[in-house]
Amino acid sequence: MWNDRRILELFGIELPIIQAPMAGANLSEMVIAVSEAGGLGSLPCALLSPDKAREELAKIRRKTSKPINVNFFCHHSPVFDVEREAAWKQHLKDYYLELGLDPGMETAPSARAPFDETFLGLVEEFRPEVVSFHFGLPHQELLKRVKDTGAKVLSSATTIDEARWLEDQGCDAIIAQGFEAGGHRGIFLTDDISTQVGTMALVPQVVDAVKVPVIAAGGIADARGIVAALALGASAVQLGTAYLFTPEATISSVHRQALKGAGAEKTALTNVFTGRPARGIVNRVMREIGPISELAPAFPLAGGALSPLRQKSEPLGSGDFMSLWSGQAALLSRELPAGELTRRLADEASERLRSR
Template sequence: MSEFVRRLACRFPLIQAPMAGVQDQALALAVSRAGGLGNLPGAMLSVEALRSALRALQDSGLPYGVNFFAHAQTVPSPALMRAWTDRLAPFFERWNLDTAHVPGEASRQPFGAAQAQVLAEFRPTVVSFHFGLPDAALVDQVRQTGAQIWSSATTVAEARWLAERGVDAVIAQGWEAGGHRGHFLSDELTEQTGTFALLPQVVAAVDCPVIAAGGVATAEGVVAALQLGAAAVQVGTAFLCADEARTSALHRAALHSEAARHTSVTNVFSGRPARGIVNFAMRELGDAQHLSNLAPPFPFAGNAMGLLKAAAEQQGNTDFSSLWAGQNASVCRDAPAATIVAELTRALA
């Protein structure tokens, strides 16, 4: 067992990726009980809901992590919002919706003082961030709780930036990963590479431990990542169909279908690039690469798309659903999280 894993008080160098919208503390608890490090996605939780979830995790006595977004909140102009709703108007009509009912507030808030105060109450093992880091004062508050601080990097430059600011580990997020891309220094997606190209470069570039993320969904993949220098491996997609996940029946069905073999990065669901199973909305609203220059900045594009998703899914339709998944989604299993952990770690001595 490595020193990194010992510090986490885990049995295995396996991190469950925090997946907002498809899990709560139940999956995190199940993974921690099985010997990995379970992770709670905190970015979409109210302060009250965050406190309740952390209480359940803390009461278990097990190590766990909690994750937040660290994006700069950019409010779109009224003109951009109108252009987006005008583009979606035909679909609103199709589902008998009114664009006047699109919410104006942000659906996801960046990490702030209120969340930092809750963390001080519970002192989790790890606090991780996506989209960079919060302000230095907030990072210092988190550090004072005794938590390890991690953040995602999609390039070597981002990894170095994070290491210079004293993170305890860098999560090297390869291009294969499902869900939102963690980039924060550049919006140029062509700078981002696959996990097994990115990982050894990041390991060579920084002195802190590096966690491999993206496309790793088998025991053989876990071993390969560790051989390339990863201190641990972060796995998300393989847990999407776990018994303890909150992944919807429609999303699970898509993961078990041939459609899951075709994923792509799109910004049409939230305003920020994220990988999911290609569907009607991605093809219709994006260009050849499934990106739209009309989508308002994160997270405001999701306000209108959320209404379309809800209406369509009531009819069993996933045309407007953000079916987040990585490029190795075909390995998703309906099984307890403990079974998935055992399978992923079976080749570890």
């Protein structure tokens, strides 16, 4: 049923559907379900310790022999700036007081681990069929050793220049991440988000610019989006927000409720939770101090000062101070188990393609 079989053959999968790796939102259970259904399940490791990542990979390998993707961030860890952190906490002072917290309390810096020798060791140990990166690629020596395991390498491009750079560096396929996508932008050649492009405009331009297969991501949540992306030249699609509605998603009840609520269609790019632009449902802290704040510490440190506010308010049912990551197509999503969702999306897309 799939005219362009390059991704299917490259990864050894049956369906051109990739479950987006969503740090903090999915673990092995979702990966297993999607891969067993014929798609490509993805394990995000940016928020996992090496020990936790090993535990999750071991679970996956015990329960499925199907291809999987393991995802890493490859940002540069920033130097902690005491003055900037103090200014950020001062900016949040009134919220601390409102919640009965001491504005001068010590807060642990927020952390997301970049790809390094330790994570490389896990790739060499478990040999996932696909390894994907966000924010560019690791340096060439690490990348070479990843490819030496036999893994196919992916990374996200938000511009044509980024796509060409990724191809030149040896990516086997490129994820064209449109402006509609939830979570962190994969932008890495510039800090300017004002000229970021939507999925339906970005995909055909990236397809024309590179020779490797292209995966469309951003604003795709149903068969109509899949068929449209394939028509524009994508070899496969990557869906994230659609999988947040599955029981396998590890998001909080507050996040689930926000995704299903009346405000789910209102998303914006914000840097207040981590220090890098990411798309989420607009909440109180985004409205009042953001969504983009020049005071937010460098990625990923901004979240440290917000953590006590979330810890105090979330148990009360409030999403005022937490990241509610979501793409722009949340209202097109359905509540189904991850495996069933994968198969149903493929079946519905196939039916639409047959009837064209």
